[in-house]
Amino acid sequence: MAQHILLTGGGGYIGGTILDQILSLTNSPIKPKNLTVTLRSEQQIKALSDMSVHAIALDLNDEEAVKEAVLSNNVDIIVHIASALEPAIASHLIKALGERRKVSNGEAYFIHSSVTAAFSKENGWPFGEVKDTDTLYDMEKQLPAGHPVRDADILVTDVARAEGVISLIVVVPVVYGMGSGEFRRTSSSIPSFLRTSIADQVVHRFDKDAHPAMTHVSDMAALYILLLEKILNKAPLPMGEKGYYFAMAHKVSWWDVMQKLADALYRRGLVNEAKVEIWPSDEMAAQHLGWPRQFVRAMGTSSGDIIPVNAFKIGWQPKWTAERFLGSMDVEVQAVLEQGDKFQSTLYDSILNA
Numbered sequence: 001m002a003q004h005i006l007l008t009g010g011g012g013y014i015g016g017t018i019l020d021q022i023l024s025l026t027n028s029p030i031k032p033k034n035l036t037v038t039l040r041s042e043q044q045i046k047a048l049s050d051m052s053v054h055a056i057a058l059d060l061n062d063e064e065a066v067k068e069a070v071l072s073n074n075v076d077i078i079v080h081i082a083s084a085l086e087p088a089i090a091s092h093l094i095k096a097l098g099e100r101r102k103v104s105n106g107e108a109y110f111i112h113s114s115v116t117a118a119f120s121k122e123n124g125w126p127f128g129e130v131k132d133t134d135t136l137y138d139m140e141k142q143l144p145a146g147h148p149v150r151d152a153d154i155l156v157t158d159v160a161r162a163e164g165v166i167s168l169i170v171v172v173p174v175v176y177g178m179g180s181g182e183f184r185r186t187s188s189s190i191p192s193f194l195r196t197s198i199a200d201q202v203v204h205r206f207d208k209d210a211h212p213a214m215t216h217v218s219d220m221a222a223l224y225i226l227l228l229e230k231i232l233n234k235a236p237l238p239m240g241e242k243g244y245y246f247a248m249a250h251k252v253s254w255w256d257v258m259q260k261l262a263d264a265l266y267r268r269g270l271v272n273e274a275k276v277e278i279w280p281s282d283e284m285a286a287q288h289l290g291w292p293r294q295f296v297r298a299m300g301t302s303s304g305d306i307i308p309v310n311a312f313k314i315g316w317q318p319k320w321t322a323e324r325f326l327g328s329m330d331v332e333v334q335a336v337l338e339q340g341d342k343f344q345s346t347l348y349d350s351i352l353n354a
């Protein structure tokens with residue numbers, strides 16, 4: 001029976017929060033003794049080992065090392081959170097699970113992390129409103145190759161099918177809130193708006209509003225845990241070509257978020273006025289926010305008509321709503337001030353590498 005779990009990116013924002021939630025589970029089929037976490041820093045490995053977590057250094061770009069780690073730890077399930085848009089890494093991990101299957105004669109599962117923003121007009125999605133129960137694999141396959149999210153999703157499903165591995169794709173929205181992992185506790189999007197606003201002493205918004213999909217990091221981690229529990233309990237799940245999970249708890253207006261950020265920053269004396277100005281140009285926005293220029297418009301102004309069905313159908317119950325989020329901007333500011341420049345999100349690295 002599939003049992004042993006490998007978590008990549010357990011030192012990061014979402015991965016660290018998943019790890020923290022796993023360590024506090026009671027009455028769950030997920031057992032911390034059946035978990036291995038991959039990291040890149042010796043310091044982080046030592047810190048997690050001191051907490052009795054089985055943490056290993058693993059270069060995910062090294063195909064042989066990945067295979068060896070999966071086989072020697074009897075890994076049946078991989079939750080892939082690190083640099084999920086790099087196809088080579090996903091391919092190494094799935095192929096290693098394929099090898100493991102040959103030895104275990106059991107099932108092997110790969111949980112991939114994708115990005116909701118890809119399903120928006122601004123990002124080249126031509127099909128309009130879409131549910132995760134629609135024929136997403138076929139729809140993505142019709143798009144021209146070259147978009148990192150689309151390429152990674154298709155590769156995951158295709159390689160997994162070829163290797164006899166069961167794949168699931170969690171499509172991650174804009175994630176917010178303070179993480180509960182040991183290391184990186186802040187996300188990418190809201191913190192980059194906050195850091196830029198503090199540096200510029202003014203909050204900017206794009207000239208067009210958007211309502212992106214959003215989820216609090218604790219709810220995001222809870223979905224990965226729910227999927228793991230279902231797998232371990234052998235519950236039926238949408239998988240393979242049908243295994244997409246839009247992990248959207250709610251939408252929110254970026255313009256409302258920016259106004260709340262301006263209010264929260266002004267209360268702390270971190271901007272000159274509780275007023276939001278329009279970015280003079282996309283070039284300036286990309287430069288100040290540290291976002292890849294080619295994606296800045298899509299990242300700042302895309303909504304995406306996505307309708308999440310699968311996660312709710314299997315029992316996901318996010319606790320955070322748009323109202324709760326808009327009322328919690330001071331926590332976002334506090335998290336960024338506490339974290340400082342200690343950790344940078346790797347989200348944009350993975351987009352650029354891809």
Ligand SMILES: NC(=O)c1ccc[n+]([C@@H]2O[C@H](COP(=O)([O-])OP(=O)(O)OC[C@H]3O[C@@H](n4cnc5c(N)ncnc54)[C@H](OP(=O)(O)O)[C@@H]3O)[C@@H](O)[C@H]2O)c1
Pocket residue numbers: 008009010011012013014015039040041059060061081082083084085113114115116172173174175176184187188189344345346347350
């Ligand atoms: N946060 C969001 O709002 C958001 C939105 C959409 C999608 N996602 C997706 O969700 C995943 C996790 O995001 P996150 O916010 O948790 O990012 P994060 O805080 O940057 O965490 C990523 C983790 O993966 C590790 N990592 C990155 N690249 C790696 C590589 N090439 N080899 C090995 N390890 C690597 C990092 O290691 P180090 O600690 O050593 O750097 C870190 O522990 C990403 O795949 C991202 O694309 C996130």
